[in-house]
Amino acid sequence: MRATVLYAAGDVRVEDRPDPTVQAPTDAVVRVVRACVCGSDLHPYHSMPASEHGRTMGHEFVGVVEEVGADVTTVQRGDVVIAPFAWFDNTCEFCREGLTTSCLHGGFFSGTQAEAVRVPQADGTLVKAPVGEDSALLPSLLTLSDVLITGHHAAVTAGVDARTSVTVIGDGAVGLLAVMAAKRLGAEQIVLMGRHVARTDLGREFGATDVVAERGEEGVAKVLELTGGRGTHTVLECVGHLPAYEQAVGTVRAGGVISRVGVPQYESAPVGFDSLFGRNVTLTGGPGAQRPYIEELLPDVLEGRIEPGRVFDRTVGLDETPEAYRAMDQREALKVLVRP
């Protein structure tokens, strides 16, 4: 099959790789119908050291089940399925608590920008979608693989509700869908920090009440101005770079919560008296590939109450994924859909 492989920063290739097969009785093989490029794919695209064998890329997909192992009972050949960006058995103690990213028998996908993918723990991981493989809902369903559930995770872990004001940092797909998620959970003031007008305009349609284009101290000052000098009860950090973290610290209200869902590109950050401790600020978040979110959000997508697929503004074939990376990196595209 054809698959997308990153060999070094900036060096994306599409090449032949062995077809995936059922290796364990709990596996499924899924033919990818839609995949996409994620903001987090841009991190290795910027920084990965050269690698002889490369790294297969992508962790989001909607597909059709091609083959299942002997123990798989919840999906069968021909089903249209969604998977979050992690696999899990959905039965271990962490899965039962809803924290499927910490499954004792789980892991994270890498290699879905391809014609097919092996899905371990298929019963736990795959969620059947009652649509055909030509459904107009596929882009929105694909956001349940990562960007919508990740934005939702930020809002949920931050405790967003009707009483909380919200700052969303980042106007990538996750940031925009964090706006959507915060709105869906009842937030009335949602400040979106981002400087790409086409994106922040979409953010306004998703529910942002204010947009702050400035960054750094200037951006923080604007958010404080919008909130009577206090900052917002919650800050959803959807970028992953240290300056975004610092913006979060600057814009959060005393006693408030910063939830991070952008994969941190740093290990250490300020957490001392002046940044978090003195004002009783809580730092939370992490990978949001929790299966219960898909089950919670799927009806809203199927019934058209939300249309998160609007974050896709370009579609390419599988052989064009290098161009998809380039366009997203250059901010020419917000999020690129890949049709293998």
Add this chain to the structure above:
Amino acid sequence: MRATVLYAAGDVRVEDRPDPTVQAPTDAVVRVVRACVCGSDLHPYHSMPASEHGRTMGHEFVGVVEEVGADVTTVQRGDVVIAPFAWFDNTCEFCREGLTTSCLHGGFFSGTQAEAVRVPQADGTLVKAPVGEDSALLPSLLTLSDVLITGHHAAVTAGVDARTSVTVIGDGAVGLLAVMAAKRLGAEQIVLMGRHVARTDLGREFGATDVVAERGEEGVAKVLELTGGRGTHTVLECVGHLPAYEQAVGTVRAGGVISRVGVPQYESAPVGFDSLFGRNVTLTGGPGAQRPYIEELLPDVLEGRIEPGRVFDRTVGLDETPEAYRAMDQREALKVLVRP
């Protein structure tokens, strides 16, 4: 009056300072009946650069009101009162939410290891205790000034309840009272990390089910052993040094909460994928001088259901506070009561 002043690391003196007076109509002057030395006082005792005028020390006290400003209505001359280690108006938007340490008109005490103290925002800050100034309950009441409410804050912000396992890091007074608070909130497994047997023995009496004397990686391994390799749902970090933070990261269960109440002696710390993010660990905590805690815990102290004053294992007169610092620093005393 006599007051305790720190002039440099290790240089504690007791000397004459001007008597405090009512300066604003919302002030009270309180004669200190009991004060004490805090583990957090040892931080400047270790590291404060030399200072010409010195810094008056102490932030915990029980006292008797001597004089009140014209606007003070809730306490009067002769009342026995407790104050947390911060002052606040108890009417601003943060106070109304219970976050009195972020009061818009508040601050932190410094100078209660003295014969008297000026209390700004007396109506908001002072809580009347229905006891005489010779009550045997004074030591326990004094813990409502800091160490008990701080331990309670750790347990509350971490979300301790009957379903959560708990690790408490630190066998100082705050750590031991965090054990008491966790027990009071229903926790069934409470692992106390500390290596001073007299202290950890008291911790067992307060509710610790396990004691781990080892530190660092060895200590983490022991906690994991006690918890089926998972760590505990909550970790209450009651020290403030970076190695204690690292122990917290090592002992917290995926999806769990670290609450810090030891004043951080560092500004940056690991918060990236491997420490907090990847496992969806939440970091919370901060100063715990929240008035609602005093109101919640006071009945338990008055009715003898808890006896937090047992953390005091030595009493000195005001002129002996330098010796109190030395004894606590040398771990000869757990917590020293000061009787001016």
